[in-house]
Amino acid sequence: MPVHNEEYHLGAALSALAAATEALARQRPSVAVGLTVVLDHCTDRSAEIAERFAGAHAGVRVVRRRFRNAGASRAAGVAAAIRHLGSELLESTWLANTDADSQVPEDWFVRQLQFADAGWDAVLGSVEPDSEGMDPELLRSWHLRHPREERHGNVYGANLGVRASAYRQAGGFPPLLSSEDRALVERLRRRGFAITATDSMRVVTSGRTASRAPHGFGAYLRVLGVETAAALRAAEAGDAAGQLPAGSCPG
Template sequence: MIAVIIPAHNEARRLGRCLKSVKTAVDQAQQAGHQVEVVVVLDSCTDSSAAVAKRHGVHLLHIDARNVGTARRCGAAFMLRRGARWLACTDADSQVPPTWLLSQLGCSAEVVCGTVHVQHWQPWQTADLRKLYRSRYQAQEGHRHVHGANLGICAAAYERVGGFQPLPAHEDVQLVADLQASGARIVWTARHSVATSSRRDSRARDGFADYLAGLQAHLM
């Protein structure tokens, strides 16, 4: 079974778009003969994220950790107990392409690190900021970016290294580093880029929003 794991903290505004894109990717994988299940890990949500997720018929986990590493870890543990053999991770403010799951499996690897792209830049994000961001980002095969919004892991390799650590940030980077150290076969690809938000209100400190803010500060 393929498991899709999505952590969410007060993401009612964006979660529906995420789950709609995931459903399209799930449908393609199921048409190819794969069983797929989706779980949204609702971490300390005080908005209507749960109601949004329920409308999409996915599994829900409620935790009170306010920690993205813990949320991903809980989601993975839940799906492993259900028999998952592949873990596909994305974020609640992101939208995956239709071929996302099949492309990950097609890489024939233990770990697949994909790229992201900004779908809609915000008005405050100037042309200079966009230029600087693109100059520092390698949207190509063999890149070395790690994004929790676009990450696939073989369940056996994941369990071998102890899974996501309960870190408030960079839990994805730590997991991939642990997998590299274990000798896991990793593919770094740009073939199935995930659209992510250029939001200013970061849900995880030192995440993508804070990275963009740091680039903006560099220009000032």
Template sequence: MTVDAEGITLIGIVVPVLNEAALLPRALDAIAAARQEFERESMCRVRLVIVDDGSTDDSARIARSRPDVEVIASRHRGVGSARAAGAAHLLAGARPTQTWIASTDGDSAVPAEWLSVHHAAATSGAEVLVGQIEPDPADLTPRQLRRWRSLNPPTTEPVYIHGANLGIRGDVYLRSGGFQAASSDEDVLLVDALRHQGSRIRGTDQAPVLTSGRVRGRAPDGFARYVREELG
């Protein structure tokens, strides 16, 4: 077992969930696999917070049935408020300078190395990590998938911002004002605020997160709208 670089002692994973009973088991399985992979190599503690954003299906029950999962309810409907509630829950009683908030979604599946990639960035000077996503090929036609890849090539520049693959150190998050109470683009708004305050933002093409390519999503102007309007 290696000893962690000085600084980050906790990675907190925040997952907002709204009626994701069909896809949430896949998301939880993927996070569990990533935790297992990471914890074999690191002494850093990991917490997973599922934020139920008013689900009317079995999402909350599914989350509560899993070990080592903290389930809270968002007081205000909307993905921005849900992510903010999860971050606040993680940071309560924690040391913000030693906490890394890793954000993903209930319709997504992180790869096994996801936590290791975030941790490596956090302990090597990054204050923010902007990761990439990959739509589930099962949800797209071959033409749509080709168009996605032409519009979103792998890059180490922090240009494609997705709440499904975003990390930020706790103290930097708090200084930025955190996730806004927006129904969509809360991830973009946060990174814009972080850029404005001069945060050290790093992009990565490692560990892209598999994300649903559905055309009817939970956020009105979220990724589903992009799939519907930009990929045809």
């Protein structure tokens, strides 16, 4: 989990991961889980929140970096996790990636390992914008463009799982400011790894339009918001024109 100044979301994100870890322990107690949090040039209370969480939960590693780069942060987190495990365990290790402004469902780890056990090398999950504080029309536009369906064509770093051996062979996350998730998936595809997409484990992510990455999820929502507002204005103008008396014209 990469983190850059997420003090308002980080606590909920970590709590959701703790719940998913407990759910996995109940169903598959033989599986070990480790959480790696990468604090990337944080100047707010994110470090305090992460360290407090690590102190209360076993298996949590906090890594501090100054990249200001999403791809480099993700890559550093994976590298730290692999160093801890040892390269000899790559084939039996699954890397589950999410974001600090997102909340995974309780069965998130369970579902990801089900895909891993089925032979997939990577699974592309879906996301759901948090409706709290989000413009209702923007949320409606999101749902129209992203219906609930399996085999969707989206890639989200907030909900991405990959076999560690496949990740290593593909070259890992490139150090991109944004779209590092899509770049990794393209690397995996070029090498012929088995990839599937699912809507069965949706992650709730921030609905903010102030993006941390130049072409990230928030930037996409901002563009969608502009398009939604323009469509509403056009619809209102059409309604107004339709209400004019017969034989008249606007202006």
